[in-house]
Amino acid sequence: MVIPTIVLILLRFKQLWPYRSVILVTVIAALLVGLPWDYFAAKTKIWGWNEQCCSLPTISGLPLEEFLFITLAGIFISALTITIKQVLNKKGG
Amino acid sequence: MNLFQLAYLITILVFIGIPFVILWRKNMVSLRANRKIILLVSLSSIPFVAFEFFALKWGAWFYYSERTLNFSFLAQVETYILGPIIMAFGASLTIACTEKLEKEGELFRLPILKLRNRRLPWKALRRAFVVVAATKR
Numbered sequence: 001m002v003i004p005t006i007v008l009i010l011l012r013f014k015q016l017w018p019y020r021s022v023i024l025v026t027v028i029a030a031l032l033v034g035l036p037w038d039y040f041a042a043k044t045k046i047w048g049w050n051e052q053c054c055s056l057p058t059i060s061g062l063p064l065e066e067f068l069f070i071t072l073a074g075i076f077i078s079a080l081t082i083t084i085k086q087v088l089n090k091k092g093g
Numbered sequence: 094m095n096l097f098q099l100a101y102l103i104t105i106l107v108f109i110g111i112p113f114v115i116l117w118r119k120n121m122v123s124l125r126a127n128r129k130i131i132l133l134v135s136l137s138s139i140p141f142v143a144f145e146f147f148a149l150k151w152g153a154w155f156y157y158s159e160r161t162l163n164f165s166f167l168a169q170v171e172t173y174i175l176g177p178i179i180m181a182f183g184a185s186l187t188i189a190c191t192e193k194l195e196k197e198g199e200l201f202r203l204p205i206l207k208l209r210n211r212r213l214p215w216k217a218l219r220r221a222f223v224v225v226a227a228t229k230r
Contacts, residue, residue: 021199022190029112029186037108046101046160050152077183081134082191088130 001069005076012083023078030074031067038066100160101171105178113182120189127188134184138176143167 009016016023041047042061049063058064117124124131145168148154156169164170 019191019194022187022194025190026183026187030183033108033112033182037104040108041101041104044100044104044160045157046104047154047156049154073179074183077134077180078187080137081130081184081187084133085127085130085188085191 001072001076005072005079008076008079008083012079015086016079016082019078019082022082023075026078027071027074030070030077034070034073035062035067038062038070097159098162101156101169102162102174105171105175109175109178109182113178113185116182116185116189120185120192123192124185124188130188131181131184135177135181138180139173142172142176145169145172 039060039062042049059067149168161169161171
């Protein structure tokens with residue numbers, strides 16, 4: 001998740017900067033939806049993490065890597081959508 | 094197959110499906126006009142879903158067999174449903190926000206941001222300061 005997000009942001013930084021508030025809103029929504037869901041799924045034993053998997057500490061049973069993943073996913077989806085929208089609008093004229 | 098095996102699917106529908114439906118109901122017009130973009134973003138999730146194969150192999154995470162359908166092709170079948178739905182939700186939210194930003198020029202209407210653009214009433218403030226200073230003496 002890290003590499004595609006960084007690549008996309010570096011390639012389209014100028015075009016994405018005016019939409020930073022949109023990206024922020026998407027990240028907040030991703031955290032508001034994703035974290036309770038992750039917590040619920042871990043508690044009801046839908047999925048779990050091996051003890052050796054994660055190097056960062058856990059919060060309420062969720063590895064910090066999950067917080068990072070959800071944040072990066074929100075940034076990536078938002079940036080990708082804005083990029084595709086701009087490319088399609090450019091092609092359409 | 095028992096009901097518990099649908100748990101993963103049900104959580105997808107509840108935690109992502111409900112906000113997705115609410116978002117579309119509120120912004121039906123603009124999202125419908127941009128459905129091509131939402132579809133493209135959703136389809137782009139498929140290569141990332143296959144990444145789960147490596148994550149499961151490396152033991153980054155695992156699924157409890159009692160709570161999933163136990164049918165997988167590189168990744169759990171529920172993940173193939175989850176990926177496009179999450180991407181579609183994120184794309185829909187992004188489009189709704191960009192439309193609002195382009196239409197109104199701002200996303201948030203925080204009063205403190207408006208104050209920044211206004212000239213402060215310096216004369217009134219100075220007068221108030223003088224009065225307060227005089228009463229304290």
